[in-house]
Amino acid sequence: MQINRRDFVKLLGGSLIGFAAGGVGEALLKIPNSVKPILYAGPRVETWKLTTCTKCPGGCGLRIRMIDDFPIQAFGNPLSPINEGGVCPIGLTSIESLYHPDRLTSPMKKVNGEFQKISYSEAYGILSQGLKQNMGSAKDGKAAFVAQTESDFMANLIREFMSGMGSDKVEIDNFSANSAMPYNRITDGRPDFINFGTCDFILNFGAQFTEISESPLYFTRAINEFKAKKNEFITFSPKLTPSAYKAKRWIPIAPEYYEDAALGISYVILKDETYDKAFVQKQFKDFDAFKELILQDYSPAAVESRTGVAAEDIVTIARKFSGASSPVAYFDESILYSSNGIRNAFAVIALNGLKGFAGYGKLKGQELPDFESGKETDKSKQAWNKNMLLGDNDVKLLMLYKNNFLFNSPNSEELRKALAGIPLVVSFSPFLDETSELANLIIPDHDDLEKLDAIALTVTGSPTISTQQPIVKPFYSTVHTGDVLVSLVGDLKLSPKWAYKNYEDYLQTYLKPVYNHGKGMLMNQKKPTELEKSLHQAGWQLASYSSFDEFWEQMLRYGGWWDPFPKVSEYKPTLTLDKNNLIADDNSGSQNVEPKGDSLRLNIFVKDLDYKGDMARNPVLTEQFGLDSNIYYDTWVEINSATATKLSISDRSKVRIKTAKGSFKAVALHNPAVMLTNIDVPFGLGHTVQGKTFGINPLSYSDNVFDEATGTPSFSETIAMIERAGDGI
Amino acid sequence: MKDRTIYIVQFITLSFVWILAVSITWWFIHLVIVASELKDAQTASISISILAVTIFWILAGVLSYVFFGLHRNAKAGA
Amino acid sequence: MAYQNLNDEDEVLFKPIYETGRGFYVLVAILVAIFLFGLGCYIRQLILGLGVTGMDEPVTWAFYIVDFVFFIGISHAGTLISAILRLSKAEWRRPITRMAEVITGIVLAIGGLHPIIDLGRPDRILHLFERGRLQSPLLWDVTSVTAYFTASTIYLYLPLIPDIALLRDRGGKLQNFYKILAWGYQGTAKQKHTLERAISILMVMVIPIAISVHTIIAWIFSMTLQPGWHSTIFGPYFVVGAIYSGIAALLIVMIVFRKAYHFEDYLKEIHFQYLGTLLLIMSLLWTYFTFAEYLTAFYGHEPEEMRVFLYKFTGGYAPFFWLMVFCNFLLPIIILSNRKLKKLPGILVASIGVVIGMWLERLIIVIPTLANPRLPYPTGIYIPSVTEISIFAAALSAFALGFMGFSKLFPLISIWEIKEGRLQSVHEVSKRLREYLPGHPEEKQVEASVKAEI
């Protein structure tokens, strides 16, 4: 073939065009690598699934948006009676832990200080071997269990498991159980809910209703409804939290003095004789001694001199309290965060007692699972807590479930040593944290989206059981801790009548009574109408299921069950309070410390974004943590502008804070709402594992002060000095 | 270089100014059309364009005036 | 080709074009190094994004915009001053105008690039042409800077033609280059007339364009709603500042090149005295504007305005503000109103002070407003990064390089204008002066006094 010049040019031109087109085409169609997996992942089918958030005791319904069966977003379930479609930052980000690169993917054993992956059967073997060796009788418990779970069912399982192991060394950090503890000590149980609808005056002792409470989402709505009726609430707290500034008034006070404030108010009520005399005579054990004690020690003037709360304010508040038709003094777990926490709670209960517990409701006539059995056992004797690991040489096996107490407790150094002395430490945490890092064996739990659980809640006044269904199949070789415990009880024959196959089975037996009594409804329809209400009262069933299996299947699918029309009766408990409950034991000694001179009180505050101390794993929340202060990924210290001026500390300058345990640097922030005697440091930063080390954990600089009864650390009884940090930023 | 080449090069350089002026005019017309599409302030757009376009045309004109003036009035034979 | 001494009267003006010392090369090497470092920093910024700068929120405009305003301000040195001096027939302008015009050309090119350096997406610059919106002050700015650049380049070029012709006629290096640029100029009377006419048209045109450029830059700020920017006097205030910094920059350049190229005979003490007086006047004018600007803000006492005001007077930017007041007000007034200090070294110090002070003024206008948004966001203090500083240094060295490069191609002092002055002006001025005066003084008497003046 002969190619002449013309052809050659044509050929050249053609190939050039082809080349150009190819190149350009490729450039046009070039898809960045970051987009490719999204584009080619699948048919992109959008589905929604309902489940429950178990990150806090609130039990909000979640609506999970899934693309090709992978969860990508979480929203609130509008049909859930608890959150009615709303959801908090923690709930919104709750799916991110599923994809977290730091998740533990399989059971691990520590060999020569290094973790080695092992099979589940091997891990199970080691654990059951250890348990066999450490079974014991009630008193010299060789096994201990420290857990943190908001699911009462899981908590109960752990208690049953441990009682089978013959040990009562169980601590379960559970917001509602902790709040109930003081009631269990001096009354016949706790009221199941507060009827905000009938209350007309609330005295709030340190509770962070809308942020950290038994159900922040429910309380947010309840407080707004309460305020919409022009009712007042007053908050006593060491920091101006949202619950304090949403209140009519904020009374700044250190947590140790809640007791004094409550009893000071009682003093005025007793003097005015405006208390509920009939109730007091009948239900108050040894009322006269109580009255004598109050009148002796808690005059408003005396309270003012101790606490700094103006006597005038105490008198006004007391008169408002006694004048209201159904007032309530409210507290929750946070009242325990001080050396006299339990006495604080007793004082508040006593104050309520003076008004006959008006405003409280108690659910009656419900065939609900008996969640209280575990708590009842704490009633008479001292509950065990993790601080008792110190100096306890009996414990040979410690089990940990999601409780990162080496981060959440000021005595972490001592606890760390105690842990080192325990031959077998088993962790069920799905992540490596400060505490599980020290374990010898880790059997990681599923992520929340992979597991089955349920949360029972009565705080709204409508008993609710929110169920968490497995949204996705487990990504890794993790095991549901409930399943492990259920099969351990069976295999080791820890309980004589044990017939459960797995955790699902265990849950179902608890929920059968709910099905059997036929009341309530699933979360698959809107709030019942008046017609439906009357039908229901006439004996009709709201529910749409006809067998337990159907009930169970639908319950998982719709995210739970609730009873919109519970039988409610007024709660009039018997108070076994005597004056000894309100006086500190001499040997424990009143820890009340007052800053003198230039020293200030180091008040550690907990933000709603991180009330469990595990926020650092969550990049979204960690960033948002600094939004208020505009100090990101670092610790700041809030100081009252007046105090700061006195100490010549300028806004946003570096300061050094010195406590008995050492000193740390932070950025000072002026804030007109900080107590004059306080410096406020946020809790949540300063992790040493999880790869995200920024900021300071203020607890490691605070004194080892605990509530003597519950072992809850005090967050505000450390004296600190603050000074300008000379050597720059 | 030959005088002829030099003249051509000079002429090309000069024509750049005209290209600039013409393209700026064209650009401004385009911008005014865009402004009307986007419902922007019309009077402002038009008055700015008129001002700018005039300036560039005058500049190009002055330069051409000099160019041709210099060449026309050169000494013969130089 | 080596330098030939043709024993021209103004031989010293030709000399730098043909003779280059070793110091020159050393300096060029240093400047090129600085420039390349800056260029490298910019390329890094292109690749990584604007994150490499020290800008943050809310200080989203910082060094680059400050430098932009500053450089465009300096550019008023030239064309505007030379046009005004030419228009007012100030005879002492002759050795000055060229340098002034060169400053304008180079600095405009550098300054005009700064907004592009500041862009987050310089690759999308064509969007300005495709979907530009004339109602945005940024487009006004693009237009006016382009127009000013074109006009001032032409205004630099036209008076250069006779000098290029001189260079062409001397023979030697770059024959063809000069031949092309000379446009066939031979100095005939008609050619001269054509040229002069064109120059006088441009002279008139350039003044409003120059004023509009800086007014529009001021409007970029004052068209916003931000406290400290939203001010009616910003246009004239910026223009005054621009001329002020321009004169200072011109003085520095003149003093430096007088020393380097031995122009002592051309740039005499009297030129510096005159320009120094002009600098003093501009200093007072600038002070007046500054005072008026801040007094109204202070007297009005709007909370948002006051936040910016106090940030400048007592807050984070107080050191810069008071340094600016010192550099722009106290220093030039002390030096320039004192007969003993108003000598070359004094004028140099004052000029450098003014240039620094004017840069600070731009800084103080741009950043405190952004650092104090209307809503109470917590903000820190803006600290420039290495990238921004080195790009600024690169811009300065590019300016120096450009100027030095120009001096190696063309005479820095307009030779034909000097010659013209020597041949015609003495006579012309004496004639003109006679016309000013009452009665009919003797010609010789006036000529003597004119000579004394020049």
Added chain:
Amino acid sequence: MAKYGMVIDLNKCTSCQACVTACKLENNVQIVSPDDASEGRTMFWMKMLTLKYEGDYPNVKPKAIPRNCMQCDEPPCIKVCPVRATYKTEVGIVAQIYPQCIGCRYCMANCPYTVKVFNWYKTEQPKEVEKCDNPDVSVRPKGVVEKCTFCVHRLQIAEEKAKAEHRKLQEGDYVPACVEVCPAKAIYFGDLDDTNSDVSKASHDYRAFGLLEELGTIPKVRYLNAIE
């Protein structure tokens, strides 16, 4: 045409910041590196902002507002944009065109509310967040300005859905993510021109105010003062 607006009831708002999180996740807003964050380059389309502290200690109260883009009816940002990378849609939403933006940041300088944020670097989300990226919203490239768009992609989805169901868009079909998740139901959203809508009624409440209204920007996000 509807004119979408928002009213935030500060009496109900508890500063829980759920809107902040929801916005961040819904719109794939970048989580910047700790270094960048300390330089003040965090990106929040919705932000909690403490305007001031009212009263003297101890009777002191912060006035905190959730602050997103005010979606001004007379937006200063649009006026100055040289390339029309920001414009007002026919339903009144001030939208951004990311591929058009040249990154001059003039709009940021002219926004009296300082709501716009800039992509200083290329977006690199942490892995666990990236997996949860919302596929409805593009991830912005480096060097462009972004801000709250009233979740305009939700409007598109709602419109398409309504069209497929042969009906008109109803109130509640389209709400931004922050409105959907608000635990206190403190955010009203809807058509301001529809006199029957909750949002329109709320915007005429005696407690209603707009942020920096005096500038004449006519913000379509309004607030209801807390009742004292």
